[in-house]
Amino acid sequence: MQIARKLVEKQRTSQKVFDGELLQVYKDEVILPDGNTSYREWIDHPGACAILPVLQNGQVVLISQFRYPVGQIFYEVPAGKIDPGEDPFDTIERELKEEAGVTARNIAYTGLFYPAIGYANEVIHLYVAWDCDQQENNVDPDEFVEPWKISFSESLSMVANGEITDGKTMACLWKAKIWWEKNGPFKINL
Amino acid sequence: MQIARKLVEKQRTSQKVFDGELLQVYKDEVILPDGNTSYREWIDHPGACAILPVLQNGQVVLISQFRYPVGQIFYEVPAGKIDPGEDPFDTIERELKEEAGVTARNIAYTGLFYPAIGYANEVIHLYVAWDCDQQENNVDPDEFVEPWKISFSESLSMVANGEITDGKTMACLWKAKIWWEKNGPFKINL
Numbered sequence: 001m002q003i004a005r006k007l008v009e010k011q012r013t014s015q016k017v018f019d020g021e022l023l024q025v026y027k028d029e030v031i032l033p034d035g036n037t038s039y040r041e042w043i044d045h046p047g048a049c050a051i052l053p054v055l056q057n058g059q060v061v062l063i064s065q066f067r068y069p070v071g072q073i074f075y076e077v078p079a080g081k082i083d084p085g086e087d088p089f090d091t092i093e094r095e096l097k098e099e100a101g102v103t104a105r106n107i108a109y110t111g112l113f114y115p116a117i118g119y120a121n122e123v124i125h126l127y128v129a130w131d132c133d134q135q136e137n138n139v140d141p142d143e144f145v146e147p148w149k150i151s152f153s154e155s156l157s158m159v160a161n162g163e164i165t166d167g168k169t170m171a172c173l174w175k176a177k178i179w180w181e182k183n184g185p186f187k188i189n190l
Numbered sequence: 191m192q193i194a195r196k197l198v199e200k201q202r203t204s205q206k207v208f209d210g211e212l213l214q215v216y217k218d219e220v221i222l223p224d225g226n227t228s229y230r231e232w233i234d235h236p237g238a239c240a241i242l243p244v245l246q247n248g249q250v251v252l253i254s255q256f257r258y259p260v261g262q263i264f265y266e267v268p269a270g271k272i273d274p275g276e277d278p279f280d281t282i283e284r285e286l287k288e289e290a291g292v293t294a295r296n297i298a299y300t301g302l303f304y305p306a307i308g309y310a311n312e313v314i315h316l317y318v319a320w321d322c323d324q325q326e327n328n329v330d331p332d333e334f335v336e337p338w339k340i341s342f343s344e345s346l347s348m349v350a351n352g353e354i355t356d357g358k359t360m361a362c363l364w365k366a367k368i369w370w371e372k373n374g375p376f377k378i379n380l
Contacts, residue, residue, distance in 0.1 A: 007254065007256040007336065009256055017208050020231045023231045040258040042258065043213075043259070068218070069230070069233070070304055074307055111352045112352070113357050114356055117260050119213060119259055121260050123260075167305040167358075170361050170364065175349075
């Protein structure tokens, strides 16, 4: 990319300022494109996956989950952090089963995105699943989630009307919509 | 919401574990819905705004910016943190001018979203602007951004083909598309 040279910042020093269970926080000194220095505080994240499970009747399975940092219950697609060394496809199959009670015979990759580029290196890989069976969910002892089903098109309306406000869920739905319109194995009105 | 009671987590203690310039990091002990306790690490964020400036010819103004945590240059909509006590509309006018060199005669609110509900309380308010004049941009000394123009529809294609991968830019574009299709002051093929 032509513009790269005059925009890039280079690391000078890096200091871990918080070593948490979930969050690894760093404060780095950086050299700016003009040669001056500044500081960047950022979070090292292992990456995550999110998936939209589509049922044979055109419904999708979302989950409701309380999110402590915001203090609200959100409607979300099933998602989870990638364990060290884990294949993202394994992550997504695990989270599908645990959070949504879904087993999928087919999964397609729809793309990736970065949720918080100002302060985290987190990448979220996005998927869509079909030919799904749904049973009881089976969550971790400290996760409390409720799965529920609505039509794919209704989930898109919930973005439009502001009922869905979780960034990864919006990104996952949009990429799934784009993918389905082009490659969908069966017809759904979106 | 009926499900709230059995999903909600309550704060028991809260400890600030990193007091940075940008990041305020907390580790809280919480009481889970089943009465057990767990820990939540999270970032306190003042909130932000992002805006899609639409020019009379149907082009939009995006910016290129190097994002240190990810180590990449991203295509983004103009955006910025809300200063303490600042009206989000003032934030957005400032960032439009500084980052994109744009003055807008009309701005509409298209909604809000939460970029990282797993570990931050950040909310991003989303806007679309029209009747815009564009001059040179005028960025902060430690910000290095490049504004550039493409058609609104091309920006949507860049989400589809994976060239745009910044979460707030995806959310801002989608909400702007939805808003424009319903309320757009002039016709653009999207």
